[in-house]
Amino acid sequence: MINVKEIPDQELLYGHKACPGCGAAISSRLVMKIIGQRTFLAYPASCISTVTSIYPQMNFNVPSMTAPFAATGAVLSGMRAGVNAKGIKNITILGIAGDGGTADIGIQSLSGVVERGDDIVYICYDNEAYMNTGVQRSSSTPYGATTTTTPAGKKSGAIGEQKFKKNLFDIMVAHRISYCATASIAYPLDFMNKVQKAKDVKGPAFIQVMAPCPTGWGFPSNQTVEIGKLAVQTGLWYLAEYENEKVTINIVPKIFKPIEDYLMKQRRFKHLKEKDLAVIREWRDHEWQFIKKRYLNM
Amino acid sequence: MNKPKVGKFVYPASETEMPIGPYVKAGILVDINAGWRTFRPILDKEKCIKCQTCWIFCPEGVIDRTGDNFEIDYDYCKGCGICANECPKNAISMRKEGENSD
């Protein structure tokens, strides 16, 4: 287990231009602390690319590159092949991408690199929409959330996003990936331990880390961690990992906090009515039934 | 604390000084972010128990835990307030920029 005191002091992501309170920045900073300097990093078009690397600014203090939006996975494969050809040892080939770049346009490429079994680490910071371009929905946007492309309709009664969040974890498990996990920036030790495992494991590793976005979700910038915790405590996000062909659920809430505690703190859910909340509750309970039956023998 | 330093970026003065390809050296910061801040975190060193909660959650990584007391790099702090919000001892308070700090 990781000891906070032993985490390096060195800041490998510093001086970036992310919004105050950015969950993606928290996750990326912590990832870099665990992965360290011996890495080649690729990040596609995303908040993280925009806030770190615009000529002549470069806030990642490791060799890095901006990957094409659709092809982070493929770029990682190429980098791994390259370091293999060059005989470079003890290096992590790392990708950091948003949910759009992972679950939508990048999923083919992600599936490709995982299927090939290349020794890489892929971190998806999940802020549940295309935040960099002004909050458009992605397949990771949860039910009921308003985005600029899934607005809530005043007259029509449209509730915003009408589909449930895509489950990337299950997709990765189906690939029989070497290691994968879900995490949250609100549980940093759990997260960093997972990053450490991802780094250490041979073969592909994938972590989807929930990274609340004050700007896009609509909450004060000081509440990023609080919101992240509530997502887990209400059962709307779960912390899990898959290793050695087994799934572990890291936190199983005995009772869920009311989902309103989480949802009503965010502008994107403010319009939801009780019947909408009931749909979300039902979805959550169904998901957990599935998790319990499948992974917890309950 | 080990972090990149602000340095003066020397822009190419001619065609021959341009890099071949859009790359840039890492480890130099071209400007500071202090202008982003409305509220400034003030750390009460008496109350601080050095639990590192603020250090770990800071999106900017501006809290230096290496000295005798925790220090904040105000050049890069954007004043988000996560540190103040998460501090278990309420050792950090957010104060409007420009107002006197006691």
Next chain:
Amino acid sequence: MTNQENAIHRTFISGNDAVAYGVQLCRPEVIASYPITPQTTVVEKLSELVANGELDCQYFNVESEHSAMAATMGAAMTGCRTFTATSSQGLLYMCEMLNYVSGSRFPIVMMNANRTIAAPWNIYGDHRDSMAMRDSGWMQVYVEDGQEALDSIIQAYKLAENCDVSTPVMVCVDGFVLTHTYELVKVPKQEEVDAFLPKYTPTDNILDLDHPRGLCISVSPEWQTEFRYQQYKAMEKAKEIIPAIDQKFNKAFGRFYGGLIEAYKCDDAEYVLVGLGSVTGTMKIVADSLREEGIKAGVLKIRFYRPFPNEAIQNIIKNQKGKVHIKAIGVIDKAVSFGNHGPVYSDVKAALSGFLFPKLNFIAGLSGRDIKKEDIKEMYQKLICVSHGEETTEIQFTGLRWKE
């Protein structure tokens, strides 16, 4: 030399095999591939060479052409010499990546098996795929036969990796007509190629643990023009370097292709047909036979379409005394820019805008339609007619089933 040894030195192989052997001789360190007809046998052959231990290379198969170029770029960023190949729909699927690679200045070499693009679906050859990528920032060389395909791969690495150029090269090989046609190809010896093309020394534009850099980064409008200007200058520089490389290649291997263009019997030609790729061989035969009839026919083969050899083309128009000997010029395009001319014609016409002789554009060979010797002869006839003042349309579709 025994008969058997002699037989091995003179190989009878397909254009795709010639490409694969050319690549093998250049010792790429990473190849990422995705198959597509008619490119497939290139990557099959390369995977076979790797499997047999005849090529020491990280070879892997990816899930799409977009990923093939992305992975190739990932490897190029680590300072490796890389290769990939594609065709048609695949090239278009790669379009984003082509611009990414050229803008990032990685000296990747790729073979494109020229094939038309859907719809309607068709797997046969024309130039609509690579012409659509004209402005992707890649250099494009079109080859006439299997030997030139092999030789151009070797030249392509020399060119792309020249630090003043640092620009990717696409070697365009006509689908089926060259890729699947077996011809006599002399495969150079490894030590000869090693001497001509030393180990790749990358620029600073690589990922380096000792010198961390951010690559492919965003550039705001304040600086973007300067980076684009560099790309422009690199292509201009390539115009000087290409003939020099070809000369050097000639010294090493005894084969010379004329650099940017090959002007065949153009010195005193009155009627010149311009073409690219495999059709230029057939054009030369027709020009020869017309010469026997007393018609001063010439062939201008454009090897490099990007950078475009404006000056080289202008130089063939006049004789040494500065007198214009050309009476009419025609351009064969195996592509068409709907709403305008064929793409090559547009460029040739622009290059020759100062000359008043008539110019015609022949759209031919689309989607694998054969360009017969009679077709080419007819094109020359049309040039003769138009030079005598006969009215005709500027753009003509060759072999159309009905009269225009």
Next chain:
Amino acid sequence: MIEIRWHGRGGQGGFTAARLLGMAAAQYDECYAQAFPSFGPERRGAPVLGFTRIDKSPIHDHSKVYECDYVVVLDESLLETIDVTQGIKPHGRLLINTTKKQKDFAKLGVSEIFTIDATAIALEILHQPITNTAMFGALVAISGIVSLEAAKISISLSMAPKLVEKNQMVVEKAYYLFKQGASL
């Protein structure tokens, strides 16, 4: 320039024969050659074509073959659906794999027709009805385009080692069927 068209069905090795001939001429006999298939998806059983061009000087022509000096038919059943005489030159020759006699094909109107039971040779030596190398041997005999030695070397250069010897035997057997007075 000599131009040859090969008729077969997908999977019968018609193009391989076209290629072997080109290889024998180009790699061994110091000629120049071109060989190419009728381009397209490879479907087993579908009628396919192969072409060979051979010349003493380099071949620059990359247009299709329209006129032939020789036409070789690997599968007699193709005659029912395809006009194999198309483009055959006035003194061109037609070689057919058949058990019938030359005179049975008189209606095709080709001045010189040669027949050979290549299937029988293939079955005897290869134990499979793969007739391409027999037809190759036969064409070498009737045309003299390349030497028998060149033909055999092309097989050794391009076939898997275990196939070389038997296919060379096939070539020889077919060759000597047309070479009067010679024997194995």
